[in-house]
Amino acid sequence: MITPTFTMDHTPLGFSVEARADVGNFLVPNKEVGYARFVNNGNGTYSATTIFVYPEYRRQYVATRLYEYVRSQGYVITPAVIQTDLGKLFWKKLNES
Numbered sequence: 237m238i239t240p241t242f243t244m245d246h247t248p249l250g251f252s253v254e255a256r257a258d259v260g261n262f263l264v265p266n267k268e269v270g271y272a273r274f275v276n277n278g279n280g281t282y283s284a285t286t287i288f289v290y291p292e293y294r295r296q297y298v299a300t301r302l303y304e305y306v307r308s309q310g311y312v313i314t315p316a317v318i319q320t321d322l323g324k325l326f327w328k329k330l331n332e333s
Contacts (some may be wrong), residue, residue, distance in 0.1 A: 238296055240269055242305045250282055252277040253306060255298055269293040272302050273315070282306075283316040287323070299326060299328075 240255035254269040270289035274282040276298045306313055315327045 238269060238293060238298070240298055240301055241266075241304070245308065250285075252323075255302055257293075260295070270283055270298045270302060272299075272306070274306065274311070277314065281312045282316045282320075283314050284323075285316065287326075300330065303330060 237251060238259060240257040243254050243256070245252050245254075249289070250273065252273045254268060256266045257269045259267050260271065264294040268290075270287075272287040273285050273294055275285050285291060287299055287302065302312060316323065
């Protein structure tokens with residue numbers, strides 16, 4: 237399991253978060269493993285418009301840790317109105333923990 241670090245970049249409509257981790261490749265010591273973009277819903281909450289984890293790093297809690305990081309920064313995250321099947325499954329598992 238990898239342990240990512242995060243950087244946040246604010247935009248006028250919301251913010252993006254990038255996840256990077258040391259994945260054991262000495263040529264790329266701090267590789268991007270995933271990212272997410274969030275939009276301000278206008279009611280004090282934010283929803284992801286994009287969340288992506290590179291295939292080789294999936295099922296290693298990268299997306300979960302992205303959400304945990306965003307919440308630790310004081311943001312209230314709500315499910316997007318339109319979700320893929322994977323997004324629905326992610327929210328179901330996130331709410332079970």
